[in-house]
Amino acid sequence: MFCDYCGRDTPCASVLRDRAVTIHGVRIPIQYKTHICGCCGEEIFDEAVETKIMQIAQEQYRKKKSILPAERLRKYMKENGLSPEEMAQKAECAVGEIIAASTGRLLDTNTDAKIKKAVGQ
Known part of the structure; x- marks a missing residue:
């Protein structure tokens, strides 16, 4: 090498x-x-x-x-017919954070907690 x-x-x-x-x-x-x-x-x-x-x-x-897995978020959004914009509104966070979370990027724990609350986990 x-x-x-x-x-x-x-x-x-x-x-x-x-x-x-x-x-x-x-x-x-x-x-x-x-x-x-x-x-x-x-x-x-x-x-x-x-x-x-x-x-x-x-x-x-x-x-x-205990970060919400990206697969779980994508599945929830698909099952409920939610766009990233609609999911962001439901979770009370930015659209970019929803997109980042759904692609597996790490978020801070406060944002993750908001998303978990919105998906009921």
């Missing part, structure tokens, strides 16, 4: 590492597998690893804060 620190292709070792990710003020510990440069000992940057770390952190945050 190519090491950005050394500036060359180098043999790498695979190791488990720990990292803490903070989402909306909540610290979430993550253990992940990464590659270490055989020459300088630095961690090799890998976009796929970074993406996976963020996915895991977001899933754990959702569980810790």
